[in-house]
Amino acid sequence: MQFLxxxxxxxxxxxxxxxxxxxxGLVWLHVxxxxxxxxxYLSIPFTLAYFVRRRTDLPFNWMFLCFGVFILACGATHTxxxxxxxxxxxxxxxxxxxxxxxxxxxxxxxxxxLVPHAVALPSPxxxxxxxxxxxxxxxxxxxAKSELELRVxxxxxxxxxxxxxxxxxxxxxxxxxxxxxxxEEQLRLAQEASGVGVWDWDTRSDRVKWSDQTFRIFGLxxxxxxxxxxxxxxxxxxxDRAAVKLAIREALRPGGEFDAEYRVQRPDxxxxxxxxxxxxxxxxxxxxxRMIGLCLDCTERRQAAEELRRSEVRFRLLVEGIxxxxxxxxxxxxxxxxxxxxxxRIKGYSAEExxxxxxxxxxxxxxxxxxxPAMALREAAGTGRFEEDGWRVRKDGxxxxxxxxxTALHDPKGKLVGFAKITRDLTEGxxxxxxxxxTQAELARVVRVSTLGELTASIAHEVNQxxxxxxxNANACCRILASPAPDIDDVRQALTExxxxxxxxxxxxxxxxALVKKGAPQKSPVDIxxxxxxxxxLIPGVLENQHVSLEMELRPSLPAVLGDRVQLQQVVLNLIxxxxxxxxxxxxxxxxxxxxxxxxxxxxxxxxQDSGIGLDPPNIDHIFDTFFxxxxxxxxxxxxxxRSIIEAHRGRLWASQDPAVxxxxxxxxxxxxx
Amino acid sequence: xxxxxxxxxVVDDEPSVCLSLKRLLRSVGLEARTFGSALEFLHNxxxxxxxxxxxxxxxxxxxxxxxxxxxxxxxxTLPIIFVTGHGDIPMSVRAMKAGAVExxxxxxxxxxxxxxxxxxxxQDGITRQHSAELRxxxxxxxxxxPREREVFPRVASGLLNxxxxxxxxTSEKTIKFHRGQVMQxxxxxxxxxxxxxxxxxxxxxxxxxSYGTKVP
Numbered sequence: 001m002q003f004l005x006x007x008x009x010x011x012x013x014x015x016x017x018x019x020x021x022x023x024x025g026l027v028w029l030h031v032x033x034x035x036x037x038x039x040x041y042l043s044i045p046f047t048l049a050y051f052v053r054r055r056t057d058l059p060f061n062w063m064f065l066c067f068g069v070f071i072l073a074c075g076a077t078h079t080x081x082x083x084x085x086x087x088x089x090x091x092x093x094x095x096x097x098x099x100x101x102x103x104x105x106x107x108x109x110x111x112x113x114l115v116p117h118a119v120a121l122p123s124p125x126x127x128x129x130x131x132x133x134x135x136x137x138x139x140x141x142x143x144a145k146s147e148l149e150l151r152v153x154x155x156x157x158x159x160x161x162x163x164x165x166x167x168x169x170x171x172x173x174x175x176x177x178x179x180x181x182x183x184e185e186q187l188r189l190a191q192e193a194s195g196v197g198v199w200d201w202d203t204r205s206d207r208v209k210w211s212d213q214t215f216r217i218f219g220l221x222x223x224x225x226x227x228x229x230x231x232x233x234x235x236x237x238x239x240d241r242a243a244v245k246l247a248i249r250e251a252l253r254p255g256g257e258f259d260a261e262y263r264v265q266r267p268d269x270x271x272x273x274x275x276x277x278x279x280x281x282x283x284x285x286x287x288x289x290r291m292i293g294l295c296l297d298c299t300e301r302r303q304a305a306e307e308l309r310r311s312e313v314r315f316r317l318l319v320e321g322i323x324x325x326x327x328x329x330x331x332x333x334x335x336x337x338x339x340x341x342x343x344x345r346i347k348g349y350s351a352e353e354x355x356x357x358x359x360x361x362x363x364x365x366x367x368x369x370x371x372x373p374a375m376a377l378r379e380a381a382g383t384g385r386f387e388e389d390g391w392r393v394r395k396d397g398x399x400x401x402x403x404x405x406x407t408a409l410h411d412p413k414g415k416l417v418g419f420a421k422i423t424r425d426l427t428e429g430x431x432x433x434x435x436x437x438x439t440q441a442e443l444a445r446v447v448r449v450s451t452l453g454e455l456t457a458s459i460a461h462e463v464n465q466x467x468x469x470x471x472x473n474a475n476a477c478c479r480i481l482a483s484p485a486p487d488i489d490d491v492r493q494a495l496t497e498x499x500x501x502x503x504x505x506x507x508x509x510x511x512x513x514a515l516v517k518k519g520a521p522q523k524s525p526v527d528i529x530x531x532x533x534x535x536x537x538l539i540p541g542v543l544e545n546q547h548v549s550l551e552m553e554l555r556p557s558l559p560a561v562l563g564d565r566v567q568l569q570q571v572v573l574n575l576i577x578x579x580x581x582x583x584x585x586x587x588x589x590x591x592x593x594x595x596x597x598x599x600x601x602x603x604x605x606x607x608x609q610d611s612g613i614g615l616d617p618p619n620i621d622h623i624f625d626t627f628f629x630x631x632x633x634x635x636x637x638x639x640x641x642x643r644s645i646i647e648a649h650r651g652r653l654w655a656s657q658d659p660a661v662x663x664x665x666x667x668x669x670x671x672x673x674x
Numbered sequence: 675x676x677x678x679x680x681x682x683x684v685v686d687d688e689p690s691v692c693l694s695l696k697r698l699l700r701s702v703g704l705e706a707r708t709f710g711s712a713l714e715f716l717h718n719x720x721x722x723x724x725x726x727x728x729x730x731x732x733x734x735x736x737x738x739x740x741x742x743x744x745x746x747x748x749x750x751t752l753p754i755i756f757v758t759g760h761g762d763i764p765m766s767v768r769a770m771k772a773g774a775v776e777x778x779x780x781x782x783x784x785x786x787x788x789x790x791x792x793x794x795x796x797q798d799g800i801t802r803q804h805s806a807e808l809r810x811x812x813x814x815x816x817x818x819x820p821r822e823r824e825v826f827p828r829v830a831s832g833l834l835n836x837x838x839x840x841x842x843x844t845s846e847k848t849i850k851f852h853r854g855q856v857m858q859x860x861x862x863x864x865x866x867x868x869x870x871x872x873x874x875x876x877x878x879x880x881x882x883x884s885y886g887t888k889v890p
Contacts, residue, residue, distance in 0.1 A: 460759055460760035461732060461758075461759035461760045462759070463759075464759035464760065464779075464780040464781060465688040465690070465691060465759055465780065466690060467780065467781045468688075468691050468694070468757075468759070468780035468781040468782065469688070469690035469691050469693070469694045470694075470781070471781035471782070471784075472691070472694035472695055472697075472698050472781070472782065472784070473693075473694040473697060473698075475698055475784040476694060476697040476698035476700075476701045479698070479701035479702060480697075480701050483701070490697065493697075494694070494697055497690055497693060497694060500690065501690050504690075
C-alpha cells in the first residue's frame, strides 16, 4: 500500500505545468494534442479488434492484436502526459512508458519475423488477376458443368431407355424360357410317345449322353450314366458293329451326317433293330467336337416291312408263277397295268410291250365293232364281275377260245381303281384233257404189255419146271448107267419121271394155248367200221402225241360179219399200235397211218398201213410165229394171237411190203356174216 | 474136327425137280435132303456136316430170297445156290449181293450145277473149320485167369518178359510163370502158335507191334 501510495504521490516533484510556467496557451496545446493522440491511439485497437474479429480468415491476425496492444500502450503514455501536467506521478508515467517500450519492441521483433511472410502475400493486383482467372475458370467450369449435366441427362435418358429395353428383354427371355421349358416338355412327351431317343456325343472327351428314351431303346434303366463310344459299340450286334463304326467315322467331318440301322443286343437277350441319325458339329477349324442325333426302335416297323415285302413277294411269285392262266390287272379305264407269265404265254405279249396298252387289243374285230371291251368293263364295274367264253386274239393274230373273268377292284372308299382279269385258254384245257386221256391209254397199254410179260414169266416157269426135272433125271440116268453097278430100277424110275414131266410140259403148253384161244369166239353180227371207230376212241391222243396223221377210208354200208366184237377190236388195236410203234423211230418223214375198209367178193377187207421202218422180206413169213419179234421189248405174241383170232373167224391175216410206200401194210379179210 | 460127309439141301415146291436132283446128287455120291417149302426147311434140324442149299426163288409162302435173308438173320452160314424157272437180272443181282454162291436158271446144265455145289460145300467146310477152331480157342481162353489174360496179348505182341513185367508192375519171374501157364492152357506149341491164336481171338490187333517182332 505504501508502494502504491508512494507511486501515486507526487512526492517532491512538481507537475509538468510548472515547466510551462503555467502559460495557459502552452499548457492547453500539450493537453489538447496529447488528448487527441491518446484518443486516436486508443480508438485504433478497437477498430483492429473489430477488424480481426470480422475477418477471421486474415493471415497473421495475431499481428493486428500486437499492433493493437502497442498502439494502446502508446495511447496510455500520451494520456499520462496529460495527467502529468497537473500531477507529478512520474513513476507511473515511467512504468507506462516501459510497458509501451516492451510492447513496441515485441511488435517490432515480430514484425521483422513476419515481413517475409507478409511479402509473400499476394498483392491485390495479383489477387485481382487471380480472381479474374478464377472467375474465368469458374465460368469454364460452370460451362463444363452445364455440359456435363446435359450429358448426364442424356445418359440418364439413354439408361432409362436401355432399362426399359432390358425389362422388355427380360420379359421376352422369361417368355422364351417358358417356351423352352414348354418345348422341352413337349419334346420329352414327344420322345416318350414316338419312342424317339436323343443322344449327344462329345467326340473330344468321348462322352455320350443319352436321353431316358435312348436308354429304354437299348433295354437299359434310364440313368445319368455317361457312356463312351466303345461301350456303345459293345451293345450293337456283332454283325452290325463294323458297319456302325464305319458310319460314325464317315460322319465325323464338317457337315457329316450319321445314318445307320443296326441291331442291338439287349441285356435281357432280346434283339432290337434301331434306326439312328445324327449330325456332326465342328469348330471353326473344321474339326468335329460333337455329334448329336436321334434314335428309334424300328424293330416292329422292320418286321412289318419285311412281312409286307415277303407277302408281296409271295403274292407276286404266286401270280407270276401261274402259267396256266393269264392273270393281269387293268386300270379303271381298261389299260393293262400288270402282266404275269401265264398271260405272256397265252397271249404272246411280253410285260414290257403290253403294260400301258388298252386291253381291247385282245379282242377280235367283230367284238371290237360290237363294243365288247367297253361293255365288259361297264358290266364288271356295275356288278363287280363279268365272265364270258369267247374268242380272243394273240399277239401273232391267232385266235383262241377263252374263258375270261373280269373282277372290279375298289379302294377302301369304294372308288373303282381297276380290274383284275383272269383269262384261261380253253383250247389248252381241251388239249390237257386229251393228254390225260392219252396217258390213260398209254397206261392201259403198259398194263396190257406187262400182263403179257407176267404171263410169259409164268409160262416160262411152268414149262421150265418139268424141263428141269427131265434134264436132271436124264443126267442122273447117264451117270447111273456109267457106274460099275448101275441101279436099273432107279433108272427105270427116272425114266418114268421123265415121261411124266414131258407129258406135263405138253399139257402146260396146250393149257396156255387154250387160255389164249379161250374156246370159240362169242359171235354176233359186227359192223367192222364201228369196231375201228371204237378202237380209235379207246386211244384218244395217242396219234397226236406221236405226231401221227390218221387217214381213214372207211367204206360205208359194208356187209356185217359174224364175230366176237372184243376180239376183233383187239386185232385192230394191235395192228394200229404196231403201226404207231413202227413209226416212232422215224424222224425224217411224215408219220402217216392209213386205215381202210373195203368190200370184197366174199366179205370185206381191212388194211392198216404205216410209214414206219417196214418189214424185212425174210421176216415176212415169220412175223406171225409165236415168240417171233423184231421189237427190242416185244414178246412175239401179238401178231400170232391176232392171226389166231382172225383164223378163228374163218378169215385171213397177212402182211406185205408195198414197194410203192415205205412202211408195212397189214391186211385181214373176213367173210360176210353167215 | 469130325470129317462127316457133306449134305445138300434142296428147297423147291416142284416134287419132280426135287426127286430128279436127289437122284442126280446120289449118282455123284452126295446126300440130298429135299423140302417143299422154306418153312419146312427152317423147321428141320440141320446136320453139323458141311453142306449147301439149292434154293428155288419162286416158292409158295416165304420166297427163296426171303429165306436167304432169314438165314442171314439167324447167322446160319449155309452157302446158297439159287435156281429159278424164269430168272431176271435184278433178282439175281439181289441174290448174289446177299451172298449167294451161284444163280442158275432151270433147266440146269449138269456141269454148272455140280461145280457150284462143290464150291459151296468147300466154302462151307472152311467156314465150319474156322468157326470150330475159334470155338476151341475160345474154350481154352475161357480157362485163363484174369492175370493170364493180361499177360497173353502182351506176350503175343512181341514184348519180352522183362517188358511185360515192367508194364504190369511185377517181376520177370512171375511173368515167366504166367507165360508158361498161358502156353499150356492155350495148347500152344510155340510163341508163333500163340501169336496166331491171339490174332484169331482178335487180341493181338489191339497191340501195336512197336518192337518190330515179325510174325512167322
